[in-house]
Every structure is written in structure tokens, then in C-alpha cells.
Amino acid sequence: xxxxxxLQPGDISTSQNSPHVLLPFLQSQPQNTLTRLYQRxxxxxxxxxxxxxxxxxxxxxxxxxxxxxxxxxxAAWVVPEGKKLYNDALTVMTGLHIIQNPTVKxxxxxxxxxxxxxxxxGGGNTGSFGVPADKDDKRQPNAIELLDxxxxxxxxxxxxxMVSSGQGQLPTKPSSGVLYLxxxxxxxxxxHGATLQITSSGFQFLLHSPxxxxxxxxxxxxxxxxxxxxxxxxxxxxxxxxxTMELGREYSTDSLSQTQKVLLEDLRDYGLIxxxxxxxxxxxxxxxxxxxxxLSPSLPTSNSRTGSGxxxxxxxxxxxxxxxxxxxxxxxxxxxxxxxxxxxVLNLFITMKYRFPNLVVGMLTRESVRKALxxxxxxxxxxxxxxxxxxxxxxxxxxxxxxTVQDQIRLWxxxxxxLKSAEGYLYKDFASQADYMYVLEYAKQLDVVLWENGxxxxxxxxxxxxANVRGFIERRTGGG
Amino acid sequence: xxxxxxxxxxxxxxxxxxxLSAQADNQYPLSIQTFLSQLLAFLNTHIASQHExxxxxxxxxxxxxxxxxxxxxxxxxxxxxxxANSYPPFKAVDSTVVQNMMYEFDAFQKxxxxxxxxxxxxxxKALCYINRITHPSTTANSAAEDPSILPDxxxxxxxxxxxxxxxxxxxxxxxxxxxxLKVTIDICKIYGPDTVFLQQxxxxxxxxxxYLERRDALLQYLIMSFLSPPAIRKVLxxxxxxxxxxxxxxxxHKNIVDIGFVCSVCLSIFCQPVPVCSTxxxxxxxxxxxxxxxxxxxxxxxxxxxxxxxxxxxxASPRPxxxxxxxxxx
Numbered sequence: 120x121x122x123x124x125x126l127q128p129g130d131i132s133t134s135q136n137s138p139h140v141l142l143p144f145l146q147s148q149p150q151n152t153l154t155r156l157y158q159r160x161x162x163x164x165x166x167x168x169x170x171x172x173x174x175x176x177x178x179x180x181x182x183x184x185x186x187x188x189x190x191x192x193x194a195a196w197v198v199p200e201g202k203k204l205y206n207d208a209l210t211v212m213t214g215l216h217i218i219q220n221p222t223v224k225x226x227x228x229x230x231x232x233x234x235x236x237x238x239x240x241g242g243g244n245t246g247s248f249g250v251p252a253d254k255d256d257k258r259q260p261n262a263i264e265l266l267d268x269x270x271x272x273x274x275x276x277x278x279x280x281m282v283s284s285g286q287g288q289l290p291t292k293p294s295s296g297v298l299y300l301x302x303x304x305x306x307x308x309x310x311h312g313a314t315l316q317i318t319s320s321g322f323q324f325l326l327h328s329p330x331x332x333x334x335x336x337x338x339x340x341x342x343x344x345x346x347x348x349x350x351x352x353x354x355x356x357x358x359x360x361x362x363t364m365e366l367g368r369e370y371s372t373d374s375l376s377q378t379q380k381v382l383l384e385d386l387r388d389y390g391l392i393x394x395x396x397x398x399x400x401x402x403x404x405x406x407x408x409x410x411x412x413x414l415s416p417s418l419p420t421s422n423s424r425t426g427s428g429x430x431x432x433x434x435x436x437x438x439x440x441x442x443x444x445x446x447x448x449x450x451x452x453x454x455x456x457x458x459x460x461x462x463x464v465l466n467l468f469i470t471m472k473y474r475f476p477n478l479v480v481g482m483l484t485r486e487s488v489r490k491a492l493x494x495x496x497x498x499x500x501x502x503x504x505x506x507x508x509x510x511x512x513x514x515x516x517x518x519x520x521x522x523t524v525q526d527q528i529r530l531w532x533x534x535x536x537x538l539k540s541a542e543g544y545l546y547k548d549f550a551s552q553a554d555y556m557y558v559l560e561y562a563k564q565l566d567v568v569l570w571e572n573g574x575x576x577x578x579x580x581x582x583x584x585x586a587n588v589r590g591f592i593e594r595r596t597g598g599g
Numbered sequence: 600x601x602x603x604x605x606x607x608x609x610x611x612x613x614x615x616x617x618x619l620s621a622q623a624d625n626q627y628p629l630s631i632q633t634f635l636s637q638l639l640a641f642l643n644t645h646i647a648s649q650h651e652x653x654x655x656x657x658x659x660x661x662x663x664x665x666x667x668x669x670x671x672x673x674x675x676x677x678x679x680x681x682x683a684n685s686y687p688p689f690k691a692v693d694s695t696v697v698q699n700m701m702y703e704f705d706a707f708q709k710x711x712x713x714x715x716x717x718x719x720x721x722x723x724k725a726l727c728y729i730n731r732i733t734h735p736s737t738t739a740n741s742a743a744e745d746p747s748i749l750p751d752x753x754x755x756x757x758x759x760x761x762x763x764x765x766x767x768x769x770x771x772x773x774x775x776x777x778x779x780l781k782v783t784i785d786i787c788k789i790y791g792p793d794t795v796f797l798q799q800x801x802x803x804x805x806x807x808x809x810y811l812e813r814r815d816a817l818l819q820y821l822i823m824s825f826l827s828p829p830a831i832r833k834v835l836x837x838x839x840x841x842x843x844x845x846x847x848x849x850x851x852h853k854n855i856v857d858i859g860f861v862c863s864v865c866l867s868i869f870c871q872p873v874p875v876c877s878t879x880x881x882x883x884x885x886x887x888x889x890x891x892x893x894x895x896x897x898x899x900x901x902x903x904x905x906x907x908x909x910x911x912x913x914x915a916s917p918r919p920x921x922x923x924x925x926x927x928x929x
Contacts, residue, residue: 160684176831179822180822183822198835368687
């Protein structure tokens with residue numbers, strides 16, 4: 120009998136307190152690499168920001184101490200209920216080699232300590248926060264609106280390319296570097312011949328927040344950089360430097376190393392950096408870059424765009440910031456958007472009904488949701504997408520989304536998991552009940568029985584157990 | 600996602616007290632220069648913790664209070680020269696705070712009598728500022744609608760001046776507003792005797808009051824006790840006072856009293872029985888006054904009786920329904 124089994128809802132990509140995606144990557148690096156990375160104050164500051172709040176407080180507690188303090192002294196500050204959190208925090212920091220040997224005495228890694236001190240007090244001559252370009256009297260530096268529009272355009276080109284690849288349309292192609300990265304990260308796959316097809320992880324990727332998407336891609340880039348023999352420390356410290364730069368300021372490329380200049384070009388394709396020409400001696404980070412280590416939205420907000428040219432993309436982005444989706448209890452979805460990307464993403468799990476210049480109306484139906492599930496999107500992801508992009512009007516509701524709709528989406532997902540398949544062998548036609556019981560007993564000891572039916576004298580065993588069960592039967596028939 | 604937090608720092612900049620604090624005969628002399636450098640490091644640490652953290656610095660100067668820095672005000676672009684060796688926001692904080700402080704010090708009038716520091720003014724300004732940033736919907740552009748990025752506000756008062764009893768009522772009112780706004784008030788007493796009112800402020804708003812014993816370790820004290828937002832304080836304990844001085848100041852002479860007399864109508868506090876409440880003009884029966892005066896554990900009852908204005912006593916004739924009376928409280 121097929122077993123009915125409810126599976127756990129798919130892994131929710133951004134749970135509340137999960138550590139930042141970059142931290143496991145850093146932990147996997149050798150101590151030598153990390154120590155070199157810690158030599159730059161800007162890297163220390165950015166890593167510090169990526170850590171959880173408790174780790175940050177502990178680092179600060181230790182930062183200005185000259186000598187190591189006994190572990191017990193620090194533990195005395197911890198309230199009993201927080202013991203586990205505290206130990207977890209210590210483990211994370213030990214993994215990053217920020218704290219060494221925490222069993223007896225607590226002290227910061229001396230390189231990390233002096234760099235972070237320098238970051239906070241300023242001074243030194245590492246130049247790790249980016250060398251600003253000299254003032255150019257001929258040209259004004261770029262307005263922030265321009266940078267935002269540029270970043271948005273680049274980023275949406277990538278996403279739009281991904282989302283429409285499944286539908287046979289051909290929008291503007293991102294550069295080959297981006298395409299390669301998308302392929303490497305298995306967000307897209309080359310489908311018989313040249314055309315790239317979005318994969319199920321690619322569909323999941325589309326529903327993440329821009330901040331998570333960006334880090335997902337950058338993490339892939341870092342893995343790739345390792346293979347391309349690029350110096351990881353230089354790549355990382357360049358990213359961290361970008362994250363501490365000021366939006367709307369121009370920086371000089373003179374102080375960059377050869378690796379970092381290559382990097383500059385790649386990041387330009389992703390929209391993290393703006394350059395007038397590829398040969399230009401100066402560059403400006405965009406909002407995507409400067410918010411790498413923060414929680415604030417990495418794509419432009421509405422008030423920064425007022426007064427600039429209101430092209431379709433820009434207006435849509437501002438409404439996205441505030442949320443644009445209204446979901447009703449009758450499964451109708453009203454999306455106040457004219458952004459083709461958002462429409463396309465919605466189209467992944469909604470049956471479109473009408474389209475107006477600023478409004479898209481659709482229905483969540485069994486078919487549309489099942490289509491999304493078949494693409495690898497989980498019910499939780501649909502729900503979280505709907506709730507993060509809920510219209511301000513929806514925010515007055517508690518709960519935010521109608522419970523009936525949420526439950527139905529989950530039920531539709533469970534529906535797909537009604538059947539569970541397993542490969543194996545059916546043992547039948549036993550001569551006697553005693554024979555049957557004897558073999559079944561043996562198979563049960565091996566824990567290979569998936570299904571049994573005593574009345575019909577047959578049972579179904581898994582593939583792994585077949586050799587044993589078969590041997591057992593042969594020995595019995597041979598011996599008997 | 601964890602919340603951003605807002606910190607308003609109120610710095611007590613009384614020239615006399617800082618001069619006294621820097622004297623070499625103190626066990627740990629602390630000059631304002633050293634203090635300032637450690638304070639700036641602390642402010643930078645707060646901004647470093649999270650990109651969205653906001654900061655405001657207020658100064659309590661003799662007779663006035665000023666806002667020295669706020670992270671929501673955009674600094675003029677040319678004011679700060681970019682520098683490859685420091686994080687731009689840190690530089691902005693440091694130079695703005697120092698610049699504004701110097702400007703205020705230069706503006707001091709040289710006079711024999713130094714008016715007391717306007718701590719209450721600074722506290723009220725800080726509360727107003729917090730109210731403004733936590734309720735952005737009332738301002739013109741309400742971009743920060745998302746409740747998850749609304750800052751978690753705190754106020755830190757770095758005090759060097761002793762208690763000013765005339766400011767008792769405004770301080771208490773500020774405390775009540777802070778409670779309403781869910782603002783935690785932390786106190787760091789850097790120099791001078793313990794202050795009763797600030798102890799109460801910290802106690803009533805669930806903050807911590809710390810008397811700085813080792814003034815050479817100011818920065819470590821600040822970081823260990825005052826950097827952590829309330830969420831972290833649930834894991835890493837922060838010292839609290841074990842005993843709080845709950846004494847109040849009377850409304851009539853602004854003295855801090857051990858035993859006071861409270862108007863039964865409006866709860867005003869007096870250091871001695873009065874025939875007419877100065878706040879709500881309620882008249883009290885003369886019999887009660889006599890009884891209360893007789894039972895006072897006062898050291899010099901004669902003096903206090905003399906200070907009562909006779910005219911008022913005459914007005915306080917017993918009324919037909921003498922339900923109102925003064926109650927003694929301790």
C-alpha cells in the first residue's frame with residue numbers, strides 16, 4: 120500500500136536567525152587566507168557586520184582589552200537562558216579564527232584586533248576604504264539617481280533573462296560572463312544546444328530578495344574565482360571595500376591590483392559598479408554594492424528617485440519597495456505593477472486574467488500553483504513572496520495573507536507528495552504460510568520490507584535488501 | 600531580520616565639572632579631551648555594528664542644550680574631505696561632533712556665575728527626536744514603512760553634574776514620556792555624586808545606571824554596558840543598580856525629601872503641610888494641618904511653622920465636607 124506521508128515544507132531560504140551565507144564559505148577557508156584578509160580594516164569591519172548581534176557584542180567587549188581574559192569571566196556575563204546562544208557565538212567566531220582557543224582564555228586574533236581598532240579610530244595608511252578619485256572640474260560626479268537606474272537596469276536584465284527563458288521569449292541577453300555564472304551556479308542549464316533553460320533552483324532564486332540573490336551569485340563567483348586561480352583574498356577584500364564605500368562618490372582605479380581590475384569588469388556586468396568607459400580611471404559603486412553588508416534594500420527606494428526620469432522600470436521599483444500585491448480570500452491577486460519582470464515572476468504561479476497599464480489581475484488556481492510546484496518552487500516560497508511584496512493596504516490585515524489561501528497552497532503541495540515511489544522486488548507465490556512468515560521475519564530483521572500482505576502471501580522489499588533476501592530463500596530451498 | 604537600533608547620547612558639558620574631573624588629585628583624573636576621544640570611539644562602534652543604526656548626539660551646556668550630530672541630517676558633501684583610510688560615516692560623526700562642540704565652547708560667555716547645565720532640555724530634545732524618527736508616517740515622505748527596520752531607541756546620558764532639584768518635575772515628565780515611547784534610558788555617571796533623579800530614570804525605563812569607578816576604563820565600561828541593544832541584554836547581562844534612591848523633590852522648595860506630604864487631589868508633593876495646594880488650589884482643613892504638623896518628625900518644627908504664610912492659614916477655614924486632607928507619605 121502506498122504510504123501517505125506529509126513532507127516537511129521545503130527549506131525556507133532565509134530563516135530569521137540563519138547566519139549570513141558568506142560565513143560558511145569563510146569558515147571553510149584556511150587560517151592563512153583569513154589572516155591575510157584581516158589585515159585590511161575594511162574587511163574586518165564588513166565581516167564584523169555580517170556576524171550576528173551577539174558575536175558583534177562579544178567582539179566589541181574584547182576589542183580594547185590588551186590581554187586575554189579567562190573564559191569564565193566572560194561567561195559570568197551570560198544569563199543562564201542564553202548559554203546556548205553564547206556557545207554558538209563562540210563556535211562561529213572560532214571557526215572564523217577571530218577568537219583563538221576559547222577553552223581557557225578569550226582573546227581576539229591579533230591581526231583582526233588591530234585592523235578593527237584601526238577601522239574604528241581611523242588612521243593608518245592601508246587605503247582599504249577606497250582611494251577617492253581627484254575632483255574633476257569638467258564633469259560632475261554621477262547623480263545617485265543615475266547610479267540607481269543603472270544598477271536596477273543591469274540587475275533586472277539578468278532576472279528577466281532568467282524568467283523568460285522558460286517561455287521561449289528572447290529578451291536582452293546579459294553579458295557572457297553573467298551567463299557563464301548563471302550556468303555554473305546551476306540556476307540555468309544549457310538545453311539541447313545553445314539555449315539556456317532556467318532550472319528549478321533558478322525558479323527558487325527568483326523569489327528571493329535582491330540582497331539574497333546578490334549574495335548567492337557572489338558566492339558562486341567566489342567559488343569560480345578559486346578555480347580561475349584568482350587570489351581569493353584580493354577578491355574578498357575588494358568586495359568588502361565596495362561595501363564600505365560611499366554612494367555617489369567616485370573612486371580611483373590606480374591603487375587596484377591586476378586581479379581587482381579584472382574583478383571590476385565582472386562586477387560592472389552585474390550592476391555593482393558604474394564606469395563611464397571600461398578604460399576609465401575612475402569608478403562609482405552603486406547601491407547594490409554599498410548595501411552588501413546591510414539590511415536595507417539593495418535596489419533604489421522611492422524617495423531617492425523623485426524628480427528623475429520616471430521610466431517604467433523606475434516607477435515599478437519604487438512600488439516594489441512598498442509592496443504591490445493584494446491577495447483576496449477568493450484567490451484573486453491584484454498586482455499594482457507595470458514592471459515586466461514582476462509580472463513575469465508572478466506569472467510563475469498565477470493564471471493571468473487581465474492586464475492594465477498599472478495593474479495585473481490574476482488567480483491562484485490549482486493548475487497555476489501545480490505548475491510552479493512542478494518547476495521546483497515550494498509552497499512556502501510562494502507564500503513568502505506574496506507576503507514580502509504585500510501591498511501596504513494588506514499590511515492592515517492580521518494575518519497578512521488570508522489563511523484559507525495559504526492553507527490551500529500548502530494542500531496543493533501536499534497533493535503532489537501523495538505517492539512515494541521506491542524501487543524493489545515483489546516476493547510472492549510462497550509455497551506455504553510458514554515459508555512466507557519465515558522469509559518475512561528475516562526481511563523484517565534486515566529492515567527492508569516496504570509493504571506486506573499476509574492474505575496474498577506476498578511482500579515488497581527494497582532494492583538494497585534483495586541480494587540478502589534472495590540468498591536466504593535460495594539457501595532455504597536448496598537446503599530444504 | 601534583526602532590528603536596527605537608534606542611540607541618542609546626551610553629553611553633559613559643564614565646564615566647571617569637567618575642570619574638576621581633570622584635576623590631578625582625583626584618583627583617576629579624566630580630562631574632556633580623553634573623554635571625547637573615547638566617546639567618539641564608542642559612537643563609531645555603535646555605527647559599525649549595523650549599517651542602519653542611527654545616532655544622535657546632544658550636548659547639555661550651561662543654560663542651553665544643542666544637538667551636536669544626527670545621522671539623519673545629511674552633511675554637506677564638501678565639509679568632509681574623503682580619506683582612503685577611514686570609513687566615511689565614522690569620519691562624518693567625529694568631525695561634526697568635534698566641530699559643533701568647539702563652536703559651542705567658543706561661544707561661552709565669560710561670567711562669574713555659571714548657569715546650571717540644561718540636562719532636561721537635552722533630554723526633551725532627544726525624546727522629541729526619537730518620536731520623530733520612530734513615527735515617520737507623520738513626516739512628508741514615509742519611506743520607512745516597514746516595521747522591521749524601525750529603530751529600537753535608547754538614550755544614554757553621560758552625566759558629570761550633580762542633581763538639580765528644580766528640574767525634578769520636568770525630569771519625571773520626561774521619564775513618563777520615555778516609558779510611553781518605550782525608550783530605554785541608560786545613565787553613566789562619570790563624575791560627581793550619585794544623582795537621585797537619573798537613578799530613577801534608569802530604573803523606571805529598564806535601563807542601567809552605572810557609576811564609573813575606574814574612569815581610566817571609560818570606553819570599556821561604555822562598550823560592555825551601553826552598546827548592546829535590549830535584545831542582546833537578554834543574553835549578556837548588563838549591570839543594574841541593586842538599590843535605587845526613590846526620593847522625590849518637593850514642589851515648594853525643590854528640596855529632596857525623605858518624608859513628604861502629598862496633596863490628596865493632585866498628588867503634588869510638599870516638604871511640609873500646606874493649607875492650600877499650590878498646584879490645584881485645594882484648601883485643606885486647619886485641623887488636619889495641625890494634626891500633621893504635630894506628628895512631623897521634623898528637626899526644627901518652629902522654623903517650619905514660621906515659614907507658613909499666616910494669610911493662607913486664615914483662608915483655610917474648615918469646610919462643610921472635609922473629605923480632602925493631606926496624607927503623610929514616606
